[in-house]
Amino acid sequence: MRAVVAVLLFVSAIHAGIWGLLRDREQAPDFKGILPSVSYAPFEGTAHPDVDNIPNAEKIRADMKTLAPLTRAIRLYSSTGGVELVPPIANEAGLKVTVGAWIDKNADRNEREMQSAIELAKRNSNVNGIVVGNETIYRGEQKIEDLIKLIQRVKGAVNVPVTTGEIWNIWLEHPELASSVDFIAAHILPYWEGFSDKQAVDQALIIYQKLRDAFPGKRIVIAEFGWPSAGYNLKGAMPGPFEQAVTLRNFVSRAEAIGMEYNIVEAIDQPWKFFEGGVGPYWGILNAAREPKFAWTGPVVDEAYWKLATIALLVGVLMSLPILRLAEPTVLQALLLSAAANGVGAWIATVFAYWNGHYFVFGSAFALTLGLILLFPLVLIAMARIEEIAAIAFGRNPRRLIVKSASVAPATIGNSVSFPKVSIHVPAYFEPPEMLKATLDALSRLDYPNFECVVIINNTPDPEFWQPIQDHCRALGERFKFINAEKVKGFKAGALRIAMDRTAADAEIIGIIDADYVVQPDWLKDLVPA
Incomplete structure (x- = not known):
């Protein structure tokens, strides 16, 4: 034991x-400062905001207290559905807000979004800009000329910078869009382009330089950069908690070094974004419980x-x-x-x-x-x-109760010899008599002192098949019991049930063999003790 x-x-x-050996431990540049901006959505749970996911002021206030030590500003994507509560509450926590107006194909909703965004900019001194639409051109929700008209309307109504958020290549392909905004809000998300986390930051900086070269003198903000902490692989891009931590710390370190304006997507995981695939909910630097996913200093480890x-x-x-x-x-x-x-x-x-x-x-x-x-x-x-x-x-070899080599064997467990009685059942259906006799003869030669044999002929009315067996059983002695059941339902199974009724009361073991099976003399002595 x-x-x-x-x-x-x-x-x-x-x-x-x-x-211990498999524990991941990564190194990344430390960041001890405060992020310039993070994307924020005040929604919780898996319900879509358009269905039943209206935020309340207390939850928003708690989020602002959580985010205030981490960032100087937040970016919103809508101005209705409860999101309009965010700017004044963010002001209480000392946070700037970039207001968003969600634009799609619904003209009435677009109007409500723009009017709300304009009102928020007028009423809240902490609003530092308005983003009219988010990837509206990429999603095919608006034509370029129509989006520009919406941007111009908002610009004419407020005194803060106005832009739209688009994937970086949209800006390069449509310079007229860049001319219509106060600053370029470019989304650079290497994950969606299939770049690995090792390539992500380099790719982002390459694209940033392309935008600077294409629009010299224009203010350029990387309005979205991030990496998911879970989800599916996309080409070379592999999401994960370590990949997210290392990628963001590398990006922030290099962005700060060159004076880049940027916004991290996003502040808090959004479980309701399951429609964006397996990675949609996992872009936050905080999980849905508002807990940090990683540390911004020291080795990157899984706590x-x-x-x-x-x-x-x-x-x-x-x-x-x-x-x-x-x-x-x-x-x-x-x-x-x-x-x-x-x-x-x-x-x-x-x-x-x-x-x-x-x-x-x-x-x-x-x-x-x-x-x-x-x-x-x-x-x-x-x-x-x-x-x-x-x-x-x-395992150990099984201990035998009976010594195999002895004809009358002493017990190897205890002080007394014990040979449990075995009842051997032989069901037969139209079997050749000579073959079945050979089976019974082999059983009669068994080197085992305590057994009986029940021969059950079933559904075999022809006497030529069962009469010789009956006579042979008589000749072999009282150990051999003969049963002739002419009409048996279930054939072999039914015959075996009948044999059970004729089994000796003191039998402890039942053995079944086919009618054509010739056993060796040590068959029972070999099997029973095991």
């Missing part, structure tokens, strides 16, 4: 060591990593405890079973990390839950099969 306990502790130590490791180790230990109940397990047997148990622990920790680190709409939550419910029985089945493999491959 001590050896088994030592094996369990050894495997657990190896498991912990593997978690929750050891919690997952602890879960994996605890589950591994708990699933290893049944090994202690096995009868004299060998070291190799315990080693394999403990390794399998710890593997299950690591899997459960990984599943927990996925569940804890992602946002789910009802459908995806249901699918994941159902999948786990179906997987757990498979895990238990796999563990049972591994236990069988370990017992056969590495």
Whole structure:
């Protein structure tokens, strides 16, 4: 037992060591300042803002207190649906606001958005600009000339800079759009172009320089730069918490060094953006619980990593405890079973990390839950099969009750000899009599002192098939019982049920063989003791 306990502790130590070796640790430039601007949406949960997701003032106020130490300004994307509450509350926290007017194909909504944005700029001294439309041209919601008219209307009504937010290539392809705005608000998101996180910052700076070369003297703001912390890979772009942290810290460091104006997308994860694919909800530097995803200084590490490791180790230990109940397990047997148990622990920790680190709409939550419910029985089945493999491959040889070489064998367990009675059932249906006689003769030569044989002929009315067998059973002696059941439902299964009724009351073991099976004399002596 001590050896088994030592094996369990050894495997657990190896498991912990593997978690330690696999822990990611990245280096990135420190940023000890305050971000110039971050995108902000005051929505919570998975409900779309157009359906039922109206923010309230208290939640916005709490968000502004959270964001004030991190940024000097926020960028909004709408001016209605509760978002109009943000500018005055942000002013309380000392934050500047770039107001957004959402523009699409709905003319009435566009009018409401623009009027609200204009009013917000007039009433709130902390509004430092208005962005009329967000990727409106890219989404095909407006034509260039129509968007320019909307921009001109807003410019004529306010005293703050007015622009529109577009992907960087739209600005290069439509210089007339750049001429219509007070400053260029370019979106540079290397993830959506398939660039890796290692290339993202270089790509952003290359594009920034292209814009400066194309529009000399024009104020250029990188209105969106970011990297998702979860989701699917896109060509060479791989989202992840480490990738996000390193990419943003590298970008901010280099942007600050060259005096770039920029806005990070985004402040807080938005679980409702599931329509943007697997990455939509995960662009925030804070998670949906308003907790920082990473530190801006020091090594980039996963703070929750050891919690997952602890879960994996605890589950591994708990699933290893049944090994202690096995009868004299060998070291190799315990080693394999403990390794399998710890593997299950690591899997459960990984599943927990996925569940804890992602946002789910009802459908995806249901699918994941159902999948786990179906997987757990498979895990238990796999563990049972591994236990069988370990017992056969590495377990101790079974201890026999009877010494195989002795005709009348002494017991090897206890002080008395015990030969459990075996009732051998032989079902037969139109079997050639000579073949069946050979089977019965072999049974009569069994080197085992305590057995009977029940021969059940079923659905065989022709006497030429059953009469010789009846006579042969009489000749072999009282151990051989003969039954002729002419009409049996279920054939062999039905015949075996009838044989059970004629089985000796003191029989402890039932043996079944086919009518054409010739056994060796040590057949029972070899099988029964095991």
